Amino acid sequence: MLKRIQKNLRLFFLYSRFTLKTTLQARAGIVLFLAGKLFRFLFLLMFIFLLFGKTKVIQGYSLNQALIFYLTFNVIDSLTQILFREVYRFRPLVMSGSFDMVLLKPMHPFTKILFGGIDYIDILFVIPYFCLVIVFFLKTIPFPYSFFTIFSSVSIYLLFILNSLVLACAFHITVLALGIITTEVDHTIMIYRDLIGLGRFPMEIYKEPIRSFFTFAIPVGVMMSFPTKALFGLLTGPFIWYAWGISLSGLVFSLILWNYALHKYQSWGG
């Protein structure tokens, strides 16, 4: 078992190395993508500043707090992009029939189709995002700073970020499974991205029933809002259990779905 994990880890690093080589070949593209992502981030940041320029509080959250919601969204979104970028290339892989070649290898297919295409551009962004979170968090708590408060808040924040990543992993595996089972849905991964986009702002801005729907039915709220709320100490016990329950059961469900999909696989281009 340990040997298998070691092997898949080695393969992960090898795939990552080759992805870097391929990424570096498209230099002009990298610059433009970087610029695009930077613009998008800055524009929305400016938008939030503008909003709070004339409105001191939105749904009970101050400017700094709203910024942390936005920055946390970016941290989680970047981390998931870094890890799971390869899922975007899965549909073409299946349509061309090259997925067969992945299935035939003595390694877990996820090593290639889930983790096999690290996004290096987002690695550049995630560190500044996280640093900004810390900066703005420090602005929301009273001075003098208590080491204990900061440590415990940030720890629980990171724990919830991990939870969000587990949830994102479950989403992505489900997308992979759907990519095999259905032939008509090309947009699944893009729909996922649009849905989590709702998490850029605190969930309180959405009216019911939308708010409950996106917290309980499709757990966007859990993924994007909960870490920030945990940071502010706004999450109570039941919600914490709920968050982890949802992510772990989601992961189990997605793996079962994946297994089912392999049985139903009919192969293409034959």
Place this chain on the structure above:
Amino acid sequence: MIKVTDLTKIYKTHIKQKNPFKDVFLRKYKDIVALDKISFEIGENESVGFIGPNGAGKTTTLKIISGILYPTSGFVSVEGFTPFEKKPQFLKQIAFVMGQRNQLIWDLPATDTFELQKEIYEISQQDYKKNVGELTEILNCADLITKPVKTLSLGERMKMELIAGLLHRPKIVFFDEPTIGLDIFSQETIRTFIKQFQEEFKATVILTSHYLEDVKRLSKRLIIINKGHIIYDGTLKKIIEQYSVEKRVTITLEKPANETELRAIDIPISYTFPKVVYKIKRSVLPEKIKAITQNLPFSDLSVEDETIEDIIKTFFKKNK
């Protein structure tokens, strides 16, 4: 050792309905029987060719034996393993090479893909160097392996695919249309390579192809599939003997002969001076040859089997 008993594979396709709501939410499915209770066994070091019309079930059979597809019913065992379980020890012993399908990393040199294969199949550094060396030597392409794959021609890419696919010295190799879309020189190169590979490394080779020349050169045993059933399982030699009824006789004339003289032997298929081609039944071949040598002013005479394409056509006609 491959053992297949009563293998059945049914595909589900959905029938498009006129009503768009029904089409999405209340789908109707149609069952397509791709394989209907087929059975066969393949032993060590055999070379088998699967042929049949498009949609007959050849590729489906190969994909089930290699573990890609899940059989609807029946029993499949390869080297004691159940293919669909895709156990690593099983996968390390097989290879699947598909024509026109690639697993090479497009933007990088082939050596990078080879390195990946080395890691995936857990090949030792020593074996890796040896295998790469041997394979590049047989295929005469040592200078190509460091060039980005996207810059290579189709034939060159196929060579890289072969090396990548066979680097781990598999016991069983599946070739699915390996020469499709290649020019005749590349086809010849691939055929020679497969023959050499099988002889040197003693692998079981299972091949599907629409080019019967592939099968003729590379397989001793022939399995013909049509509409999900095996309609022939035996040696290539036997089918030629059984179904080859006529032989092609080509004569090169020294000087023009008139039509009546030619027709006295038989009605020629083609006559463009100096070549005359006859199709003569085997049963009457000796007397016809005698007649030709006695009556026609020829400088050269050759007798050939029917092309394998014609033989298979006759086979299908007789086994409707």
Place this chain on the structure above:
Amino acid sequence: MNTFLRIGITTLKEYMAYRLNFVLWRLRMFIGMLVTFFLWFSVFEKQAHFGIYSKNILISYILYSSLISTLTLSSRVAEIAGQLNDGSIINLLLKPISIFSYYFSRDMADKLINAGFAIVEISIVVFFFKAPLVPPQNILLFLPFLFCGILISFYINMILSFIGFWTTEVWAPRFLFYTLVFFLSGSYFPLDILPKNIYTILMLTPFPSIFFIPTKILIGQIHTIPLWQISISVFWVFILSRLSVGMWKQGNKNFSFWGK
């Protein structure tokens, strides 16, 4: 004229063949619109004015600009880059019709069907969440500006696709462009809440013409837009059309039309 009608109808039929895909596409657009809508709705919870905007006007701006951006931004022109990449553009070149006319017809069909759905989506929002919608005004002035917006967006899209003549990396510039358009055209917020100098510079670019200006006219705020703005919009239509035609001609000369 008939040819263009036919092209339009064929495009619509393609949508019918990919029904589920299209419905999901509209769902995605709907979600995007909802986010902005709810955000502004929340802002007005505690106050009745935001800068120069009242609740009614701003919410109307958001909803109308969503509809108008569908009309101006929906496009099939991105296909061209893919066709240049795999060589299938040859089929188009051999047809007795200009690529500009062909894609314009295709785009109009695309815009109309998307707009139809957008109207339904906006009605749902208005109905369920009691959104205050200002009735449309100044239709006569609105239409030519809308048309300018459509043309500007069309030509920019063509230019982005023609980049495919010179490089295979077409996705990155397109991504950058869409990001810029999204913010600089005023889809998240009306542009005039920006500081004065930024706003003035922005108004010189082609972006506000795409849907900020037409929407402002539709919600009855033409007094905020100076008359010479018309000339800027027309100026950009002219420049962009010349540029795209020029790129097309130049690209054709250099292109080698290889395929896979």
